[in-house]
Amino acid sequence: MNDDLRQMLQGEREPKRRTVNPRLRTVPRVQGGLSLDGGPRLELDVLAHRPAATSQARPGGASGPHIALAQPTAGPPEKEPAGSPVAAEVHAPNGPQLRTIGLTKSYRKASIEIPVLRGVDVEAEAGEFLAVIGQSGSGKSTLLHLLCTLDAPDGGEIHFEGRRIDRLPAAERDRLRNRRFGMIFQFYHLLPEMSTLENVLSPLMIRHGVWNYFRYRRAMRERAGELLDMVGLGHRLKHKPRELSGGEMQRAAIARALISQPDLLLADEPTGNLDHATGMEILDLLRTLNDQQGLTIVMVTHDPAIARLAHRTIRLVDGRIQQ
Amino acid sequence: MYKLLLSWRYLRTRYIALASIISVMLGVATMIVVNSVMAGFTREMQNRIHGILSDLVLTARSLEGVPDAEWHMEQLRTVAGEAIDDMTPTVIVPAMLSFQYDNNWITRQVQLIGIDEATQGKVSDFCMYLQHPENRGQVSFDLREDGYDTGGLTDSLGTPQRPQMEDAGWQHRRRMANMRRFERRMSGQPGDLPDYEEPLDAPGPLPAPLAQPGMDQISHDPESRFFRPAEPEQDGDLNPTPRPAPADPFAEQRGLEPEQERFDPAVRQHTGAVLGIALAAVRLPTGGDGLLLLPGDDVKLTFPTAGTPPQAISDTFTLVDFYESKMSEYDSGFVFIPIRKLQELRGMIDPSSGVGYISAIQIKLKPGFDGEEVRDRLRAAFDPHLYSVETWRDRQGPLLAAVAMETAILNILLFLIIAVAGFGILAIFLMIVIEKTRDIGILKSLGASGAGVMGIFLTYGLSLGVVGSGVGTVLGLLFVKHINEIADLLGRITGRPVFDPSVYYFYRIPATVDPWTVTWIVGGALAIAVLASVLPAMRAAMLHPVEALRYE
Numbered sequence: 087m088n089d090d091l092r093q094m095l096q097g098e099r100e101p102k103r104r105t106v107n108p109r110l111r112t113v114p115r116v117q118g119g120l121s122l123d124g125g126p127r128l129e130l131d132v133l134a135h136r137p138a139a140t141s142q143a144r145p146g147g148a149s150g151p152h153i154a155l156a157q158p159t160a161g162p163p164e165k166e167p168a169g170s171p172v173a174a175e176v177h178a179p180n181g182p183q184l185r186t187i188g189l190t191k192s193y194r195k196a197s198i199e200i201p202v203l204r205g206v207d208v209e210a211e212a213g214e215f216l217a218v219i220g221q222s223g224s225g226k227s228t229l230l231h232l233l234c235t236l237d238a239p240d241g242g243e244i245h246f247e248g249r250r251i252d253r254l255p256a257a258e259r260d261r262l263r264n265r266r267f268g269m270i271f272q273f274y275h276l277l278p279e280m281s282t283l284e285n286v287l288s289p290l291m292i293r294h295g296v297w298n299y300f301r302y303r304r305a306m307r308e309r310a311g312e313l314l315d316m317v318g319l320g321h322r323l324k325h326k327p328r329e330l331s332g333g334e335m336q337r338a339a340i341a342r343a344l345i346s347q348p349d350l351l352l353a354d355e356p357t358g359n360l361d362h363a364t365g366m367e368i369l370d371l372l373r374t375l376n377d378q379q380g381l382t383i384v385m386v387t388h389d390p391a392i393a394r395l396a397h398r399t400i401r402l403v404d405g406r407i408q409q
Numbered sequence: 410m411y412k413l414l415l416s417w418r419y420l421r422t423r424y425i426a427l428a429s430i431i432s433v434m435l436g437v438a439t440m441i442v443v444n445s446v447m448a449g450f451t452r453e454m455q456n457r458i459h460g461i462l463s464d465l466v467l468t469a470r471s472l473e474g475v476p477d478a479e480w481h482m483e484q485l486r487t488v489a490g491e492a493i494d495d496m497t498p499t500v501i502v503p504a505m506l507s508f509q510y511d512n513n514w515i516t517r518q519v520q521l522i523g524i525d526e527a528t529q530g531k532v533s534d535f536c537m538y539l540q541h542p543e544n545r546g547q548v549s550f551d552l553r554e555d556g557y558d559t560g561g562l563t564d565s566l567g568t569p570q571r572p573q574m575e576d577a578g579w580q581h582r583r584r585m586a587n588m589r590r591f592e593r594r595m596s597g598q599p600g601d602l603p604d605y606e607e608p609l610d611a612p613g614p615l616p617a618p619l620a621q622p623g624m625d626q627i628s629h630d631p632e633s634r635f636f637r638p639a640e641p642e643q644d645g646d647l648n649p650t651p652r653p654a655p656a657d658p659f660a661e662q663r664g665l666e667p668e669q670e671r672f673d674p675a676v677r678q679h680t681g682a683v684l685g686i687a688l689a690a691v692r693l694p695t696g697g698d699g700l701l702l703l704p705g706d707d708v709k710l711t712f713p714t715a716g717t718p719p720q721a722i723s724d725t726f727t728l729v730d731f732y733e734s735k736m737s738e739y740d741s742g743f744v745f746i747p748i749r750k751l752q753e754l755r756g757m758i759d760p761s762s763g764v765g766y767i768s769a770i771q772i773k774l775k776p777g778f779d780g781e782e783v784r785d786r787l788r789a790a791f792d793p794h795l796y797s798v799e800t801w802r803d804r805q806g807p808l809l810a811a812v813a814m815e816t817a818i819l820n821i822l823l824f825l826i827i828a829v830a831g832f833g834i835l836a837i838f839l840m841i842v843i844e845k846t847r848d849i850g851i852l853k854s855l856g857a858s859g860a861g862v863m864g865i866f867l868t869y870g871l872s873l874g875v876v877g878s879g880v881g882t883v884l885g886l887l888f889v890k891h892i893n894e895i896a897d898l899l900g901r902i903t904g905r906p907v908f909d910p911s912v913y914y915f916y917r918i919p920a921t922v923d924p925w926t927v928t929w930i931v932g933g934a935l936a937i938a939v940l941a942s943v944l945p946a947m948r949a950a951m952l953h954p955v956e957a958l959r960y961e
Contacts, residue, residue: 264856
């Protein structure tokens with residue numbers, strides 16, 4: 087892939103520099119098998135840049151993804167001015183990538199207020215694979231929706247890369263979901279009218295207008311094809327979701343979540359509708375992503391067996407974190 | 410981008426939306442057809458009316474008319490000379506037309522118009538509506554030998570065949586004269602008349618009196634004088650040469666014949682007259698026209714003199730041509746004769762100076778001049794108590810206004826059809842939004858904005874409108890193009906003609922497609938389709954993503 091294309095696909099971002107909690111390195115890495123993004127670039131990102139990112143102070147002129155976020159209304163991605171002192175200040179290089187402080191949320195049903203979350207504090211380091219485990223009705227899905235800004239909390243704060251995101255304007259939140267977060271759902275949530283390939287491309291279609299889409303269409307399709315190859319769906323590009331099996335649909339959903347090269351992957355019971363073996367395959371895939379690309383993953387599940395595969399597990403009981 | 414893709418996919422996969430496409434399509438097609446037909450009617454009618462009437466007419470209010478056409482024309486030129494292309498003087502007078510067909514005298518009320526054959530063709534399309542090709546270039550009141558059109562008026566609409574017109578002209582006149590002579594001999598009429606000479610009244614008693622004794626009695630009855638309403642005047646000195654005719658050859662006037670100059674109808678004609686064709690035509694059940702008269706036959710005209718009180722006078726004319734504008738009002742009401750003859754007969758010529766009286770001057774304007782502006786100038790210049798000045802639109806104002814109003818009302822009603830289609834779109838879209846709730850949640854979770862989701866449905870509505878009105882336009886235009894074939898087919902299926910020419914006086918349905926009208930219709934349909942999708946689209950945009958995702 088040439089540089090233009092890469093830049094386009096990444097939006098405004100420069101090559102990723104991830105801050106990884108050193109203790110995570112002890113987790114054994116899945117070797118071989120999946121090649122991510124079809125090239126050594128990400129490998130390089132993860133391995134070569136990680137020490138630099140953790141040990142060095144961020145160079146003043148460098149525009150990282152975090153900084154870009156601080157300027158919601160700046161012009162087209164490619165022309166975004168480099169760096170912003172304010173943003174650099176806000177960002178604490180060694181803090182957790184995602185942090186919630188005292189999140190509360192309740193639903194109203196016929197004038198009775200049902201509290202779902204009663205003050206949740208969660209932290210996720212960059213590159214961490216965090217599992218949130220809880221019974222159904224414990225509020226774990228609600229937590230996930232709050233984290234990805236689909237819903238607004240009644241109280242508390244959510245910080246992403248040092249910046250509060252729960253009070254952002256709608257356009258900014260849409261942008262965040264489109265570019266920085268990837269999401270996987272229990273029911274896959276693929277669009278039935280679109281083919282597998284188009285489903286994977288849909289975040290890019292949302293991001294780009296008609297003109298840009300057709301301008302970069304070939305490159306985008308190539309990239310989507312590579313991602314589908316990676317998740318093992320290279321032969322199913324033209325199939326509609328209803329022609330796929332559950333596992334295949336979830337793989338397609340993962341490919342869709344990855345097309346924007348997100349910083350954070352939020353998974354809502356990704357194996358909930360799959361048999362054990364398929365579920366394990368999906369989890370392997372997620373772990374590989376976490377391992378090789380340093381992708382931060384927050385997964386909610388009710389199954390302790392699945393949660394065990396994550397680096398860290400927190401338990402959500404009655405809207406509170408149980409240590 | 411996803412808006413286009415999704416609305417395209419929805420368009421292809423939601424067959425329920427086909428219903429609204431069809432209703433938009435039908436609405437658009439109907440509006441195009443109705444507008445085209447109404448525009449065609451209006452255009453045909455305006456062409457006809459304008460073709461018959463000149464741009465402007467200066468009319469004297471008195472039946473006697475006003476003297477001196479030349480003086481009036483000069484006055485007109487001084488007032489609006491730069492706008493006037495041509496003028497012609499006219500005498501208009503109410504009259505009765507009588508002619509005989511198969512022993513029956515048929516009398517009709519007409520407008521008798523004296524025209525100047527040299528200039529009449531220059532101010533209006535009068536000549537174009539005549540049946541002899543040579544008369545169309547320059548009207549002549551001399552009977553032609555033959556060569557009259559058998560197909561009626563030569564315009565795009567087509568008319569039924571009139572094969573009998575092939576015999577019209579001198580050949581018909583000679584044949585009729587010979588036949589009468591022969592019949593007279595056979596019925597034992599006096600044989601002392603020379604073969605080549607007949608009294609003027611010969612056309613009257615065509616069949617043998619024995620065949621129609623009743624007719625005979627009526628003719629002898631002194632109280633049945635309305636058959637020959639102007640008999641006394643006919644003998645007057647107004648009409649010295651061609652002796653006017655008592656319809657009855659057995660009357661005592663027979664005795665006058667030797668003293669009179671003999672008139673042989675086989676070689677001579679009376680003053681020419683052009684009749685509106687509807688005066689002599691009857692529609693046959695077979696679809697063609699039956700003609701009661703042919704060019705070459707004689708007719709009688711009775712009209713008032715110019716004096717006070719007016720006297721009725723009568724004279725015989727030879728029909729030289731038919732006038733067919735397809736405006737039944739004119740075709741069944743106008744008879745044209747030379748203006749000089751009419752002035753003579755009515756006593757409208759000043760004996761001392763020889764200046765003729767006229768009752769109207771028809772004016773043709775140069776192209777580019779506004780008839781109403783010139784009319785107002787002329788109205789200011791001529792005493793409104795004596796003259797009226799009217800444009801052709803003024804003279805047919807109520808008719809044109811009625812058609813315009815019909816068109817407007819039809820348009821409103823038909824646009825309501827499209828509005829109904831709009832409500833169909835609204836209902837169907839609300840259903841689709843509910844069906845697609847989960848997808849809307851997915852799109853929002855992927856970062857689509859509310860406006861973007863709204864855009865999907867607006868684009869969808871627009872594309873429904875585009876497809877519906879596109880197909881509707883094509884259908885409508887095809888329908889208009891083949892409207893007569895379709896009308897014929899429907900007539901054959903139902904056994905009743907859909908478009909009865911005897912009602913409309915057009916033989917075919919005229920239709921004109923106005924690109925602007927089509928543009929307006931399509932634009933309106935698109936606007937309605939988009940407006941109808943606004944509400945569902947807003948509903949979709951305001952869906953809460955979490956609720957939408959939970960929706961199963």
